[in-house]
Amino acid sequence: MRASLALHLALFRRQKAQIARVVEGQSAAFRAYEARYRRRTSDYRQILSAHAVSQQVRAADVVYVGDYHTLPLAQETYLNLVEGVREAGRRVALALECVEGRHQASVDAYLAGRLTERALLSRLGLGAGQGAWSGARSLLAYARRHRLRVVGIDRRAQGERSLELRDAYAAERIARALRAEDSPRVVVLVGQYHVAPCHLPAQVERALGEAHGLKGLVVYQNAEGVYWRLAREGKVGAAQAVELADGALCLLNASPVVCQQSFLDYLEAESGDAPLRERGAAERFREMAGLIGRLAGVPVGRWLDEAEVVTAADGDALERIQQRGRFTQGELVQLRRYILSRESYYIPRARTAYLASLSLNHAAEEAAHFVRHCAVGDAMEAPRRASDAFYARCLEEALGFFGSKLVNPRRVCVGAGEWALRFGQARGVERQIAAFVLAHKAAEVEVPDEAVKLLPLRKDRLFHGVSHALGYLLGDALYQGFDAGRVERAEVRALFRDPLEDPRATYFQWVRRLSA
Template identity: 35%
Template structure:
């Protein structure tokens, strides 16, 4: 008996989850006394959910609370992005709040204030707060957008980690609670947003410690807890087919759990960190991880790959031999090498079919899975032949669509911009002076919306703007349109609008005839119009 694509993916995810969990558990050398009990108290809070909620309902609940605890998974950048989206929602409502970050120890408060008042540079700030020494995790790139946003909107940030080194988790909660009470006293009338590891915000942990001190000092506390990505709740939602459409659930006690990232992706972020930390991300490790994505995507689509898949070479951003090997092939002229160097500087991952080289700018699941899909496409349909610009435009969209689709097979919570997002972005750019480093973003948004108008008329985009303004704009526009189509392709498969066989055919189709890529794009785009994209924050 055949099972649905959704059920098949769920079974794959569960297998990966169990395997990853064993690897994570085996990596823990020293168990902190009392950790198991601490973790179990947390799990009791997020074992079940009451009902599916929404971002709007959650934000409205925040506005009714004066202390809000928001869970963080330190190595998962989606966790920090989710927090940033909450900040943006509150700013749009003219809310007044301050932020407490576990990231930084309270003893570095002068450094935070100095950085925000431009008295010290970013480099000096990072050196002084000793982030890498304190956390071991290299977290600045994940948290920098939060600092940039807060600095721009003049939102005060406090360091709330106050514990001595090697303090137990409960002692850390007690010292952090004292810092939070002082923040509340210094900022009357302002909401306090506490961004801290998810385990700390179990009701019997940090929230209880804060309430106990507040009660003694006669401070009114109306708190709210926003957990994230409970594995137990995720599997419950997935079994009901609600995981794709659910961003937030309300818990039995009235608090919330944000469901922005599947458990396997959170695990992978931690495993990536482990490998980086132990210096094990070399050629073999990267290739092995990459090929595991190739196998999972090709198996799901019933694509049989021969031994040629082993001929791929995978490079990471830390591999200094990449450009040297490219030059040694003598397959690239100077201009092409410069283009590749530019992509490296832009932190872009990509697959080079001519050499079967994969370059991963970072080891995120999304990057690796997307390039795995491009690699599968190349093995199935062969080397690309030269095309005219119009054909190349539509073929590139289709390639990007398959890449994004493949990444959704691995991480179905991955998001991309759609038309309404580009409209909002353009509205924003129309009201402000566009900085030089965002000009391409503005041009892309404008071109994407222009393209969609042509699409509605049923005619290909033939005029010269996107073709004659340089390769950067050409690639950026096809990238954006391809992601939009790939997202719809995934939800179209989940809803039965297209089949796995339809998608498999796309991987084998070279779209080699003039005008064929345009016809395939239009046919697919029309077919997928009814696919429902979940509303996401």
């Protein structure tokens, strides 16, 4: 197995475990439901062209499209399929899981122009940010623009039979739409597990009854089993779609890692944060680097063309970083560890920003690190004794957080109160990090010499966790002071250009300055 594929697969497994810890209450019925989907999507029969996919979609009366709710590309792909069948001239109806059937009257009023978008989203419980249904707004706006019928197919259900009840309800709604006098083509968008032929499609067949003569087609998106099989065969880039053994199709437009990350980004989204589009991440990074560079008085223009932005979506992320700089084996192990732990990171030697999350805050933070590198060059990676390395990292993290606050002033820093809660509730290394942070903050103003004795000096998870937390706290205080006019622009510029020959003294100087 290629090293890049092994790393990508390891990241997928780690994120899968992380999601499983967050999503609680998976019943035996859910696990069986999931297992049926996975058996159906473990392999493929043949690779298909985009034209072949379009032909099969146009030939179907009802198309079941699998959705990954937090991935905008999944909804964009659905609308591309709708656009293709709409051109065929037959009326098209959209059956959407993001709309509960009980809200059908509100949706109809919106489509008829009698209800505003904001009012509709509020009634649907989606709100301005739309939560996990990141693409709901674009779906509904598309339907209104093209005067398409929208059928809400979801209902609330709990307990062991919730999936079965939801499928049965959706099936009745879909069957009713298919029975309309003008025989519309119904294009369904529903969670990926639901579209397995033995789930929702089978329920629709029962709801329609015998001898209905309607043709159904299942279209998955980025099914994990299919994707990893293609990846092992080296065919991911060449295959846009495949046909499975049961005749279902699977479109390939994003890796399962990217799908997972869209969900984790949704869970971890901070105040004022916003998701970046994969294809626009590098452009947004450069915009933010220019903005922060202007404030810091650092000309970054000549360096921007050389800067590289690598994301977790890049299966060869580590290889691309390695090609841009000389790294020891130990450093490569550390870079691999960063990737697996979903940490964004700026690598000065490679002039590369690795974005673990397609998050505005992450990108802005790494853009600030890039500006800092443009200002001080090799001094950013200067070898230092352990205590100096610790405080240098605190200051680098402070500048990164400060830069992200310039872009998103609503970003919230974990404060002393939250660290106290974590100390009381967390276990293991997380509790140790909280203890070090609290002890250091308590000592650093009154007795800084005592604070220095509290440092975790071995460059491990504890070292990085504590310096990261203290750096964020300092960066947040720096921004608050700058925003209130207590810190001059010239002081910020000087800090960005400081080679940190004595980082310990610089750290405590700023702590005293901001505390006063």
